[in-house]
Structure formats: structure tokens, C-alpha cells
Amino acid sequence: MSTTRRGFLATAGVAAAQDLAHAQEHGHSHQVVPSDPALRVKSLESLLVEKGLVDRAALDALVDMYEHKIGPRNGARIVAKAWVDPAYKQRLLTNASAAIAELGYTGLQGEHMLVVENTPQVHNLVVCTLCSCYPWPVLGLPPVWYKSAPYRSRAVIDPRGVLREFGLELPEATEVRVWDSTAELRYLVLPERPAGSEKLGEEALAALVTRDAMVGVAKVAPIKPGARA
Amino acid sequence: MNGIHDMGGMHGMGPIEAEKNEPVFHARWEGRVYALNRATGAWGKWNLDASRHSREVIPPAEYLRMSYYEKWLAGMIGLLVQTGLVTQAEVDSGKPAPGSAKATPRLTPAMVPQMVSRGIPAIRDESVSPRFRTGQRVRARNMHPVGHTRLPRYARGKFGIIERDHGPYVFPDSNAHFQGEKPQHVYSVRFAAQELWGQQASPRDSVYIDMWDNYLEPA
Numbered sequence: 001m002s003t004t005r006r007g008f009l010a011t012a013g014v015a016a017a018q019d020l021a022h023a024q025e026h027g028h029s030h031q032v033v034p035s036d037p038a039l040r041v042k043s044l045e046s047l048l049v050e051k052g053l054v055d056r057a058a059l060d061a062l063v064d065m066y067e068h069k070i071g072p073r074n075g076a077r078i079v080a081k082a083w084v085d086p087a088y089k090q091r092l093l094t095n096a097s098a099a100i101a102e103l104g105y106t107g108l109q110g111e112h113m114l115v116v117e118n119t120p121q122v123h124n125l126v127v128c129t130l131c132s133c134y135p136w137p138v139l140g141l142p143p144v145w146y147k148s149a150p151y152r153s154r155a156v157i158d159p160r161g162v163l164r165e166f167g168l169e170l171p172e173a174t175e176v177r178v179w180d181s182t183a184e185l186r187y188l189v190l191p192e193r194p195a196g197s198e199k200l201g202e203e204a205l206a207a208l209v210t211r212d213a214m215v216g217v218a219k220v221a222p223i224k225p226g227a228r229a
Numbered sequence: 230m231n232g233i234h235d236m237g238g239m240h241g242m243g244p245i246e247a248e249k250n251e252p253v254f255h256a257r258w259e260g261r262v263y264a265l266n267r268a269t270g271a272w273g274k275w276n277l278d279a280s281r282h283s284r285e286v287i288p289p290a291e292y293l294r295m296s297y298y299e300k301w302l303a304g305m306i307g308l309l310v311q312t313g314l315v316t317q318a319e320v321d322s323g324k325p326a327p328g329s330a331k332a333t334p335r336l337t338p339a340m341v342p343q344m345v346s347r348g349i350p351a352i353r354d355e356s357v358s359p360r361f362r363t364g365q366r367v368r369a370r371n372m373h374p375v376g377h378t379r380l381p382r383y384a385r386g387k388f389g390i391i392e393r394d395h396g397p398y399v400f401p402d403s404n405a406h407f408q409g410e411k412p413q414h415v416y417s418v419r420f421a422a423q424e425l426w427g428q429q430a431s432p433r434d435s436v437y438i439d440m441w442d443n444y445l446e447p448a
Contacts, residue, residue, distance in 0.1 A: 037299050041258040043323035044306070045265060051325045052332035053314060054268040061341040062264035067253045070345075107348040112395070129237030129381055131281055132297065137346075141263070144255075145247045147297045153239040156383065156436050157426055165245050176422075176434040180237065182379045183415045183439035184351040184398055212247075 071140035074105045075188055076209035078138060080202045082115075083193045092190070093117060100138060100188075110137030110186055116179060117190045118216070123170055125163070125216035126179045126187040127155035133181035135188050139211055146215065156180060166217040189216040196223030230375050231382060233289035238383040238426070259298040266305050267344070271336035274312035277349060278405035282377040283307045353412035357397040360442045361416060365391045368448040369418070369440065377405035380444040384436075388448050389420040392437065400441055413442040 048054045078100055082089040091099040096113040100106070113135060116124040128134065129152050134142040145151050154162050159176045163169070170176065179187045191213040197205060200223075212218035236242070254260040270280070283304030284292075292300065309315045319326055336344065361367055371386040372378075379401050397412040404410050418440050422430035 037262075037296075037302060038256060038258040041261050041265070041302060044302075044320065045261055047315065047319055047323050047325065048265065048269065050331075051315065051319075051329065052334060053272070054265060055334035055337055057338040058268055058334065058336045058341055059261060059264035061338045062267055062345070063254070063260040065341065065345055066263065067260065071253070107346040108344075109348070111348040111350045112352060112398075127237075129383075130234055130379060131284070137348075141253055143248070143251050144297065145245050148245065149236055149239075149242040149293065150245045153236040153242045154245070155237075157238040157430075159434065160431065162245065166247070172431070172433075174433070176431065178434070178436045180381065180436060180438045182381060183395070183441070185395060185415070185417075185439050 066136075066141055070136060072138075072209075072211035072214065073206070074103070074140075075135070075138035075211070075214045076206040077103060077202075078105070078115075078188070079190055079209045079214065080206035082190055083197075083205055084202050089190075096188070105137040107137050109133070110135050112185050113138075113188060114185050115188045115190050116177065118192050118219075120174075120192070122175045122177060123163075123216065124177045124179060124187075124189045125155060125159050126181065126189060127152060128181040129153070129156055130180075130182060133186065135186035138188055139214060143211070163217060166212065168218055189214050191220045194220045194222045196225060230285060230377065231373055232285045233292045234285045235382050237381045254298075262298045262302045262305070266301055268334070268336045269305060269309060269314065271344070272314060273335075274314060275308050275407075276399075276404055277351070278377060278399070278401040279308065279407065280304060281401070282405040285377065351399045352395075353397050353399065353410065355397060355412055357412055357414060359394055359414040359416075361391050361394075361414070361445060361447070363391050363394055366448045367391055367418060367445045369438075370444055370446055372444075374402060376402065378402050378444075380440065381438065383425060384420060384438055384440075387420055387424050389418040389424070389438070391416045392419045393417040395439065398441070400443065402441075402443065415439050415441050416445070418445070
């Protein structure tokens, strides 16, 4: 945050704005206020368990699934398969939910999937300006930046500026398509297969694919000549 | 509602801060909030749209101050109390009211994998006729409902083209308020960036927004 803005907020003397400034200085507000929500959640959980409304083991199972089983490695496998298998890619672009289900990735927040393809002419970028909609079965739970006010506010009005902040400068001639996830459709970007990856198999290709490339804030980096995959 | 959650196009929110090697949950309590949402949601007392709305009604200054899972926590407590699963007094004390009946959890550990992999589809096969067709020029309605809506402010009154008909989906504006699913067609509508933002935007760029029938009028 700029000193000018910090100065303004201090002069304004608004408690909430100062809290926000404080949170922004630390990057993520949940790191600023760790103890209070932790205690409140603990108290709520024991209340719900005591009332017989929730089963603690079910909570453990849910946390375990999202920490260990559901994440961007799933999406990377989809992308790699689409790169090596033209028929699969076709199915993915025409009926994404079914094509993704072929690899076993289905369910919460991926019930209705769409895949949008990046090409040398078109770059796709996904956002949810209204909350935090994100394709969980293929990318896992969203990172903090995706859910943050800066990304949600700017991705639609200044996509090229946002991409620049992620280190991606697009040529003027490239068409940028921003997908605002306002309904129950969930979007996965199919990135361009990087130069130098022609000899790689599906598994090695999957290892190249990043979460950011599947949201559309990055490209999959080209492979340097001579580098071994 | 014209709330702070409807952020598309706002200025002044600062730079995007991406964390390297970010964990799924930054603290144990975040994972518990996520899981408690699912486990209490299994009681079927509310729906996804009501759940989104429960976070939109957080006062704006608080909304901006709170972290993501604090908002989830606040929204969930709101729904738990509103639907009568717990009372505010129980939330405050952390103890069940004396003499209250003990329930049996709806979500068991064995049910978790299937619950996650089945999901909660929002598409409906009821035969609802679409009011618009692919390729048609439309205008997003200039409307400002005080309840839940998924029509972002930055698109209201703007002209776009129907790119694709996704079929009939549960209508969030009614469903969030427990007034029925009222399925209607959802379309992918393409808006030229310059239509939304004027000359400062690139003439090549566009924003695709998924919109229900009720959000649109012929143009």
C-alpha cells in the first residue's frame, strides 16, 4: 500500500478503514486475527456436536479430502490429456462435465463445467466478482487472492493490468475474454501447450500445468531447449 | 442487493497479493468452518443461494475487514439461528439449552465421499421455454432488487449478445429467500469491454456473464 493512501486512512480516522489498511499491510486479514475466530469455531463445533447436529469424524473426512485429494493436480491431468488426445479435447470443449467425469472428477462446485481454450489469438481469464465461485473438483478450493477484493474488483475492468501483475504481458492483438462466474457454470481454462513439450508424455505434461494457468492468470511456461523433463 | 460483495469494476482495493505455496487452509479453524458448513448444510434447512446471501448481508465495513472463512462463519451462524437449528443463546454460551433434544447427525463419515462427488446439481429438466435465442442482442435489465441477485451492477443496462443457452437452472433471486426454485434458462452473454467500461477498454476484449432469463430484455 502506498504511503499516501496509508496517510489518508490515518487522517480519516475511520476504525474500519484502518483495520482494512492493517489487514492489507499483512496481506491476509485472517493472519491478523487468528485467535478469536479459532475460539469461536471451537465453541460452535462443540455446541453442534453436543446437540447431535454434526459428527466430528465427518468433519475430519471433509477437511482431509480438500487438503489431500481434491486440488489442481486433477485439472492438470485433464489439460495434459487434452493436449495429447484430440478426441478427448473435442469432448472436453463440447461437453466438459462428462469429459472431466471420465477421469473421475465430479461433484461439489463442478456440477456444470465449461472449458475455454487459450490460443495464440484468444486468452481466457476466470473470475467470480460476486463471491468466490471456482471449479473445486478440478482445482480444489480457491487461493486467497482469487477470493480477494483486488482480484474480484479488477479482473473485469482491467484484465490486462491484472495479468501484468501476475507477470503476463499480452500483445494488444490478443483478444481477452473474461468469464464472470455469476451462475452455476464453473470454468476451467485449457492453456496453450508450451513450446518445447512435443516429446513429453501425458504425465510429464501434467507436471507442467499450474493452477494459475488453469484460471487464466498465467501461461504454461515454455520448456528451455536442453532441459530434461 | 447493491452490496459490497458486488465488486466488479470497483477501484481502490489495492494490489493482488498472491502467496507462494499457499496451504489449502491457513489455520485449523478455517478447515473446520468449511467442513461445518457442509455438515450443517446436510440438514437441508437452506440452499446454496441462501448460503451466499447470508454472507452478502454482512455490513460492508465488516465484509471488507473479515477474512474469507470469517465471512463463512458469520453466514453459517446466521443461517443456523434463522432456521432454528440452534439459538443465539446457544451460540453465545457454546452449550445446548438445558433440556433440549439431542439429534442424530445427518452427515456421517461414510457419506462424505459420495456427498462430495455427487454435488448439488442446479440444472432442472423441467420443460421451461427459453425467452431468448443464441445470437440475439439483449439488454441486461436496469434493476436493483434489495434481496439476493446474481446480476452484477456493472452489467445492468448494458447491451450484449447471447452466446450460448445453458438450459434451465434454479433461479437464485427466489431460491435464496426460500420462495421456490422457479427454474429458468441461463445464457452466456457476451458484453464488449467497451460497452461496459467505455473507450478506456480494449476494443478486442469482452466479458462473458452467465445470466438468467429474468435478468434480460430484448434489444
